[in-house]
Structures are given as C-alpha cells and as structure tokens.
Amino acid sequence: xxxxxxxxxxxxxxxxxxxxxxxxxxxTKQGDAKSDTAMATHQQVKQVTxxxxxxxxxxxxxxxxxxxxxxxxGYLQLKNALAKDNSKDAAAAGNTIVATLAKVDIKSxxxxxxxxxxxxxxxxxxxxEHIGANAxxxxxxxxxxxxxxxxxxxFIKTFGxxxxxxxxxxxxxxNDGKGAIWISEVKEIKxxxxxxxxxxxxxxxxxxx
Amino acid sequence: MALLVVxxxxxFIQPAHNKSKELLATDFNKLFAVPDTxxxxxxxxxxxxxxxxxxxxxYSNIQPMAWMMARHIKNGKEELNFNEFGSYxxxxxxxxxxxxxNQIKDDEMPLSSYKMMHKKANLTKEEKVLxxxxxxxxxxxxSANN
Numbered sequence: 001x002x003x004x005x006x007x008x009x010x011x012x013x014x015x016x017x018x019x020x021x022x023x024x025x026x027x028t029k030q031g032d033a034k035s036d037t038a039m040a041t042h043q044q045v046k047q048v049t050x051x052x053x054x055x056x057x058x059x060x061x062x063x064x065x066x067x068x069x070x071x072x073x074g075y076l077q078l079k080n081a082l083a084k085d086n087s088k089d090a091a092a093a094g095n096t097i098v099a100t101l102a103k104v105d106i107k108s109x110x111x112x113x114x115x116x117x118x119x120x121x122x123x124x125x126x127x128x129e130h131i132g133a134n135a136x137x138x139x140x141x142x143x144x145x146x147x148x149x150x151x152x153x154x155f156i157k158t159f160g161x162x163x164x165x166x167x168x169x170x171x172x173x174x175n176d177g178k179g180a181i182w183i184s185e186v187k188e189i190k191x192x193x194x195x196x197x198x199x200x201x202x203x204x205x206x207x208x209x
Numbered sequence: 210m211a212l213l214v215v216x217x218x219x220x221f222i223q224p225a226h227n228k229s230k231e232l233l234a235t236d237f238n239k240l241f242a243v244p245d246t247x248x249x250x251x252x253x254x255x256x257x258x259x260x261x262x263x264x265x266x267x268y269s270n271i272q273p274m275a276w277m278m279a280r281h282i283k284n285g286k287e288e289l290n291f292n293e294f295g296s297y298x299x300x301x302x303x304x305x306x307x308x309x310x311n312q313i314k315d316d317e318m319p320l321s322s323y324k325m326m327h328k329k330a331n332l333t334k335e336e337k338v339l340x341x342x343x344x345x346x347x348x349x350x351x352s353a354n355n
Contacts, residue, residue: 119298126304143311147304178349 066108068155069162070100071124075152076185078131082145082192083199087138094131094141097148101125116158124151142193146175149182156183161208171202181205219272224279227286229261235295247343250336251291253329254319258285261292266326281320299351306348310341 074097081089101121106114127148131141153168167187172179174193182192189202232239238248257263258281268274289305297305312318314337319330332340 119300122298123300123304126301140311140315140317143307143315147307151300 066159067100067104068159069164071097071155072152072162072164072166072183074100075148075183078145078148079182079184079192080190082138082142083190083195085138085195087141088135090138090141090145091132091135094128094133094144097128098125098132101128113158120151120155120158124148124155127151138195145182145192146180149180152183153181156208166208167204168206168208169202170205173198173201183208216272222272223270224275226265227261227263227279227282229292231261233261233292233295235293237291237294240295241347244343246339250332250340254327254332256291257323257327258282259289259291260286261290281323299354303348303351306344306351310344310348313337313341313344 074093077096078090078093081087081093101124104117104121106117109117127144130144131148134140134144156166164185167184168181169184169189170179170181171191171193174180180193184190187204189200189204191199191201194201237243237251243251263278263282265278269278289309294302294305309318313332319327319332324330
C-alpha cells in the first residue's frame with residue numbers, strides 16, 4: 001500500500017510540476033525580496049558601526065512627520081495593560097504599535113537615523129505582532145514585552161523622549177532572577193511583568209527628561 | 210464518490226519541496242560555536258520547519274498533508290531560519306535566541322502536532338534545559354558585546 005502511494009505521489013509530483021510553476025515563482029520572488037532586505041539591513045548596520053566609530057556620537061534630533069510620540073504612547077498603553085494583567089488590551093496595544101510602525105515615513109529621517117531606526121523597528125514590529133496575536137497568553141506577551149522594552153529604551157536614546165518625562169524602571173525578580181527593565185510615564189512603580197502579583201516591585205533607574 | 214475525485218485531483222497539486230544543499234555563510238553553526246549536543250537537538254526537533262532543508266516522510270506526498278506541511282515550513286522559516294541566522298541584525302539575533310529559549314520553556318515549540326509524528330522532537334527535560342541555557346547564555350554574551 002505504502003509503495004503504491006509513493007509511486008502515485010511521485011507521478012503526481014511530476015505531473016503537477018507545470019501547474020505549480022507559477023506559485024513557485026511567486027514564492028521565490030518573495031524569498032529573494034526578503035533576503036535582499038535582510039542583506040541591506042545588515043550592510044547598513046555595518047555602516048552605522050563605522051560611522052559611529054568615526055564621529056563618536058549619535059544624533060538626537062526631533063523629526064517632523066515621524067510618529068515617535070505615537071510609538072511611545074502605544075508602548076505605554078501596552079505597559080499599562082500588562083500592569084493591570086489585561087491581556088486583551090495588551091494585544092490591542094501590540095497591534096497599535098505595529099500599525100504605527102507601518103506608517104513611518106522613512107524618507108523623513110536622516111541617513112543615520114534610518115539605519116538605527118530599521119534595526120530597532122524590525123525588532124519592535126516582530127514583538128508587536130506576537131503580542132497582538134497572543135491575547136489570552138499574557139506570559140508569552142510579557143516575554144516579548146521584555147525584549148520590546150529594550151528596543152524602546154534604545155529608541156528613546158536615539159530619537160528622544162517625544163517631549164515627555166519618562167522613567168526607566170527595573171525589577172530584579174523577573175526573568176529567572178536576571179531582572180528586566182521597562183519604560184514608564186509615571187514615577188510610581190507599576191510592574192508590568194508581575195501585575196497584581198507584585199505591583200510595586202522595582203525601582204526607577206533613570207529619569208529621561 | 211465526489212470526495213474521492215477531489216482527493217485524487219488534489220494529489221496532482223504538490224507544493225515545491227524545501228531542500229537546499231547550499232551551506233550559507235549566515236548559518237547558525239558558522240556564526241556561533243555550537244556544541245554537537247545542541248546541534249543534534251536543533252536538527253532533530255527544529256530544522257524541519259526552521260531551515261532550508263526539511264525532512265520529508267512518506268506521507269508528506271499525500272494531499273492535503275503536503276499543503277499543511279508546506280504552510281508550516283513557510284511560516285516557520287519566516288519566523289526563524291537557522292541557515293540564515295546571520296542575516297538578522299544582532300538585535301534580532303538576541304531576540305531570536307531568547308525567543309527560542311522561551312518557546313521551549315513554555316512548551317509552545319516544537320508544535321504538538323509535529324511531536325505526534327516525530328518522536329525525536331519530544332525533548333526530555335535535560336534536553337530542554339540544555340537548549341534553554343545555551344540560548345540564554347548566547348543571548349547574554351551578545352547583549353554584553355553591544
């Protein structure tokens with residue numbers, strides 16, 4: 001029986017080759033485009049490293065048309081939803097972040113900003129997507145939030161705080177005792193990793209004015 | 210009867226196989242010094258969907274199985290491809306390494322449907338710990354360098 005099936009399948013594969021070629025082409029194209037982007041990003045990162053080595057500074061300027069504020073707001077919504085153990089609102093905020101990233105006008109950035117931005121934005125987008133797609137799995141959302149928080153901290157370093165005072169908080173208890181940071185708009189600690197379990201675990205490490 | 214006709218008809222539409230002999234410079238094992246024990250687990254439990262080379266069991270040629278597998282492989286590679294790990298920026302590499310550890314910890318990966326058909330993908334507690342520790346340590350050392 002097994003052999004008959006295999007024989008049949010081989011015949012089918014051969015016959016289907018023509019049918020399939022259009023799909024295949026589409027797939028390959030997509031793949032190529034992707035790896036191209038990845039390559040480009042990789043090269044740009046190298047450039048950034050070189051540039052930074054040359055000038056020794058990262059430009060921090062505010063940009064018109066660039067939704068830095070919206071991104072920070074989306075992140076803070078997410079952070080507050082997680083602090084309230086609200087997985088559904090967290091997912092919505094994750095989707096908001098993805099949507100905000102999608103409308104960024106990269107042309108409005110300087111070259112150096114573009115490079116730094118792509119690196120952070122690609123990562124943020126991925127975490128935003130996972131958080132958005134996992135309503136009901138708050139532990140999983142928090143795992144991605146931890147990495148997203150690092151991205152957000154770097155984002156603020158490069159693009160500024162959008163004019164509002166922010167706090168970089170740290171809780172040493174989460175992440176298997178390694179601890180994790182988050183960005184907050186209020187001085188009072190509201191832990192997004194532990195929620196109601198231990199809402200006030202953590203300290204302000206840095207005030208970003 | 211109609212169902213049988215449909216079943217036979219769909220056998221003729223087979224997705225392309227995910228097979229590449231090329232060893233890319235971006236390969237996970239070229240990028241990092243990965244212990245053989247870790248590599249073996251990754252190849253047995255992850256590479257079918259997260260690399261450019263999938264193992265194809267006999268039933269993979271029977272529709273609709275082949276479509277289901279092709280979809281899993283496409284999604285799997287989009288999310289993480291061990292053969293092209295070096296094409297990610299270091300920020301994303303760190304994210305991926307931590308993501309791998311987290312997915313194993315939460316028992317989300319390997320997928321339970323995959324584990325049903327692949328005994329080797331049912332990782333023992335020791336194997337899980339080995340993978341998680343290695344991934345987390347690698348992520349930490351990369352973070353420290355940045």
